[in-house]
Amino acid sequence: MKNIRWMLLLLVSIFFIPTYNQYVSAENQSTVQANTVVNVRDNPGLDQNVIGKMEIGKAYPLIKEEEGWLEIQITSSLTGWVAGYLVTKNGENVEEKPIEEEKITSLSNKATIIENGLRLRKGPGTNYQVITSLGKGIEVTILSTNGEWYQIKTDLGSGWVHNDYLLLKDPQTQADTGEPEKPKQQIATVTEDQINLRSNPSTSAEIIGKISIGTVITIIEEESNWAKIQYSGNIGWVHKDLLKNSDLESRKGKKTDKTIKLVYDRTNIRSDATVNSKVLLVANNGETFQAVEIIDDWYKIKLSDGEFGYIAEWIVEETDPLDQQIASATNSADLKGKTIVIDPGHGGKDSGTIGVIGTLEKDLNLRTAQLLASKLKTAGAKVILTRSNDIFIPLQNRVDISHFYHADAFISLHYDSINDSSVNGVTSYYYTANQKKLATSLHKSIIEATDRKDRGVRQNTFVVLKENRQAASLLELGYLSNPAEEQTLLSSKYQETITTAIYHGLENYFSY
Structure with missing residues (x-):
């Protein structure tokens, strides 16, 4: 009988201890929250599949952390x-992976960005927060290196980029830093529409x-x-039969008589159609050329001076005939004197969706x-x-x-994103009845002017x-999650x- 009592006590203790431990674990478990829509992926990495999105403000149990x-x-x-930099843990920002200072080599050299959409990050790796994106042709100063990552200084601030997307101006730089000299890169043009960019040189490789x-x-x-090609920040493989080599010296251009306007200060005008050619002069935002x-x-x-230069x-x-119509409408009773608030969505630490x-x-x-503000000001609007x-800018402040x-x-201007990369089109939103009239007028004009799908x-x-x-109206002007649409949305033609x-x-809304 005594042995039976001891066995019962032992069984009770076995069942009791795990229950207690589980209670403590659940009570003290860390949680993760987001104050904006954040993609949830099947594995750690920005190139991994999106399997869902976090609900804003909802607390999700944290299982583990990894780089x-x-x-x-x-x-x-x-x-x-x-991604840790997009969320908070127990209400506090997640600490970023510290930079290993001992690996940093100081430099002071010039380089040129060779791809559009290059992400400038807070540290040397894809796990660090994106500060902004940089355009092709921008000249930067290299401050230091950490493996394959370079710390650079730009007009938008300092940050880190991968060295695959920089063209060093001085060949001696690579020898000094121990980097092998990169082979001369060829330029080519795609000859078929919507060709596949693949992860490896094979027709069975993943289409990226x-x-x-x-x-x-x-x-x-x-x-x-x-x-193997570089294109808009991506690297992949395409079949050579779908490309045509573009030797700069033998290329013949297409005649035009368009007037173009610069959209950035300190824009380089060069002696040839390449980012490596000599800078003839530097011009500023708003200046026009034939x-x-x-x-x-x-x-x-x-x-x-009668000479010729090249600009990217x-x-x-391009100046458009429609702009001339807008410029001549400064006495329009419809827009003159109207107060229009334009709200570019997201900003700063909130990047919005990433294409x-x-x-x-x-x-x-x-x-x-x-661009919209410029047109409206020309028409006399405030x-x-x-x-x-x-x-x-917090939402309530807007x-x-x-x-x-x-x-x-x-x-409020936005661009949309969804898991299905085939989805495209424009959606306009309102909340109250007096907002619906504005949203409907804007939406009708957009659909009539573009070939985008009408999403209502x-x-x-x-x-x-x-x-x-x-x-008020919030406009989703296209889908950055659709590769083909993303390219269209970035074009000057679409923006105009x-x-x-x-x-x-x-104009139609105010004329009702």
Whole structure:
């Protein structure tokens, strides 16, 4: 009998101890939250599959951490990974992986960015937060290195980029740092539409993107009938039969008589159609030039001294006949004197969605907003931007700006994203009945002016709409999650078309 009692006590203690430990574990378990929509991936890494999104403000149990990535419990049977810099743990920011200072080598050399959409990060690795994205052709100063990552200084601040996307100006630099000299890179043009960009040189390899006909790419390596290329921050393989070599010396351009306008200060005008050629002069935002020829993605322009120079297509915008119509409408009773608040979504630490080829939504939102603001000011409207540079503005502050200026119209500009990369189109949102009229007018004008899919005018409880007493609309102007659409959205042609359409939508709204 005594032995039986001891056995019962032992069994009770065995069952009791795990129950207690489980209670303590659950009570003290860390949680992860997000104050913006964050992608949940099946494995740690920005190149991994998106399996869902975190709900804003919801606490998710933390399972483990791994090099800046957090594994969280999504449902009782599903886990996923989120980037640490996008979320908070127990209400506090997740500490970033410290930079290993002993690996840093100091430098002071010049380089040029060779791809659009290059992400400038806070540290040497993809686990560090994205500060902003940089355009092709921008000259930078290299401050230090850490393995394959370079710390650079730009007009937008300092940060880290991978050395694959920099062209060092002095060949001696590579010898001094122990880096092997990179082979001369070839330029080629895509000859078919929507060709496959693959992870390896094989037709059975994973398709990691699509490239449109006429796109100019850089060949960095060749293997049999395949070419390894750099394109908009991505590296992959395409079949060489789908490319046409573009020897700069033998290329013949297409004649044009367009007038182009610079969109950045300190823009380099060069002696040839390449980022490596000599800089003839430096010009600023707003200056115009007469283009006489187009060579791939470069304009040949006439200079004031009668000589010719070259300027990259991605840092200018063409003047459009529609702009002339807008310029002549300064006495329009429809827009003159109207107060219009333009709200470029996201900004600063909140990048918004990130496109397939690396576009940061916050940057594209601002680009669209500034172009639209210019058109509206020309028409005599009073225009207020909730942000005019890359800073974070809380949502309620954006609404407060709308109220403070008694906005006649408040327009929040965004670009969308979804797990299905085939989805495309434009959606316009409102919350109250007096906002629906504005959203409908803008949406109708946009759909008529573009070939985007009509995804409708919808009601939504976005803070900038729900808390806004003024006529307001939030526009999703396309999908950055669709590779083909992302390229279209980035083009100067689309930006001109979409902002002119919004302009006319406002004009129609005020004329009702």
